Amino acid sequence: MDGTVLVADDDRTIRTVLTQALTRAGCKVHATSSLTTLMRWVGEGKGDVVISDVVMPDGNGLEMLPKIRMDRPDLPVIVISAQNTIMTAIQAAEAEAYDYLPKPFDLPDLMKRTAKALDNRNRSPKREDVGTIGADSPDELPLVGKTPAMQALYRLVARVMNTDLPVLISGESGTGKSLIARAVHDFSDRRQLPFVTVTGSDLSDLEGPSKVLARVKGGTLLVDEITDMSDEIQARVVRMMDIPGEHSPRFMATSQGDLSQAMEEGTMRQDLYYRLSGATINVPSLRERVEDIALLTEHFLGRAEREGAPKRWLSKDAAELFRAYSWPGNVRQLENAVRRLSLTSRAEEISRSEVEAVLGNQPETGPVLRGGDAEKLGTSVARHLRRYFDLHGNILPPPGLYTRILKEVEAPLIEIALEATGGNQAKCADLLGINRNTLRKKITDLDIRVTRRRKLM
DSSP states (O other), X not given: OOSEEEEEOSOHHHHHHHHHHHHHTTXXXXXXXXXXXXXXXXXXXXXXXXXXXXXXXXXXXXXXXXXXXHHOTTOOEEEEESOOBHHXXXXXXXXXXXXXXXXXXXXXXXXXXXXXXXXXXXXXXOOOOOOOOOTTSOSOOSOBOOSHHHHHHHHHHHHHTTXXXXXXXXOOTXXXXXXXXXXXXXXXXXXXXXEEEEOGGGGSSTTHHHHHHHHHTTSEEEESSGGGSOHHHHHHHHHHHHOOOTTOOEEEEEESSOHHHHHHHTSSOHHHHHHHTTEEEEOOOGGXXXXXXXXXHHHHHHHHHHTTOOOOEEOHHHHHHHHHSOOTTHHHHHHHHHHHHHHHOSSSEEOHHHHHHHHTTSOSSOOOOGGGOOOOXXXXXXXXXXXXXXXXXXXXOOSOHXXXXXXXXXXXXXXXXXXXXXXXXXXXXXXXXXXXXXXXXXXXXXXXXXXXOOOOO
């Protein structure tokens, strides 16, 4: 890398790590814990890229972006923040930040983004002007999370909110699909226009589509659970989307199931799928972002307290049980459980037994997808890989992806097969359909521990 990077962060460790890494990569680095100093450097024309924290002792890094943009429009600013909410990503996009990463960030990833910003500093595309968030906007949305899956989701929402692309939002019940749709609308250029949600019953009669279009008035139209609608009603949605006009709404749709599979099964019209899939947002289940459970629990307990419930917190054992639970109802189930505990707990600290009483009568396994069939492995892997690529933004992942992915699938497959055959390598090789010598080599290469025990099957 070649260029000068300005680093602003009140954490000395982060300043030191970034200074050392960028210097080794060939950059000159100026680091400070003060926004005032950063803005002086920018005003003096120093720096080719800025890396700035949001919350600083003398101000908010996001609030400095418009001035930087005005004074030096070609200076890329990469925002890093420990505020792991969708609002941070959206505000960074509104302020036209070059990029946004949550803390704790992956250093190699940040280095790649910095390198790209340096490469593009003389040819960075100018974004269209976007409106600012109004004073009546909510201070926070019930979409919080610091896991890579949620941070990738935030960045994707920030990228699509000011486009007119149709949006497909998929995810299990209770993951917050409607909240994502509402967030896209509330921070888009259509925020002053209506946001209308419709189901199949709203479109069941012949005048339904025209009544809906009259209600939405060029705003955003969310079609809820599109794959639950009949072929006839889906055809009406297609015709609605094909109606030309200056005041055509932005279309969004939600679905619990895998849309490509639904199309293969005939429960989703191909013409509707291709019209709606301008942008696809997959909302992760709570099982896929276990590290966010404590953050969400704290959020809901705080909300309950603000609404008049007593102050509560989870004991260590109770928190571990929350973390281990499968949450088939996802965030909605978590919120309901927290609300109940906030009202019924006998003490300020919620005990494990109280959590067991609330969760004991609820399902312990995740819900199956449409039609009662378990999700295909390929579908699950594809969803994981899409989020992995989204996490890297416009930068490709490090080379060697094929080998890394195969290793991640191969290791647990062999471990479980060995466990199922009681550690008998001959039976395990036969079960897997590979040569015994091949199995031995893979056990060595993947550092798999083999323990002989009574076989499970």
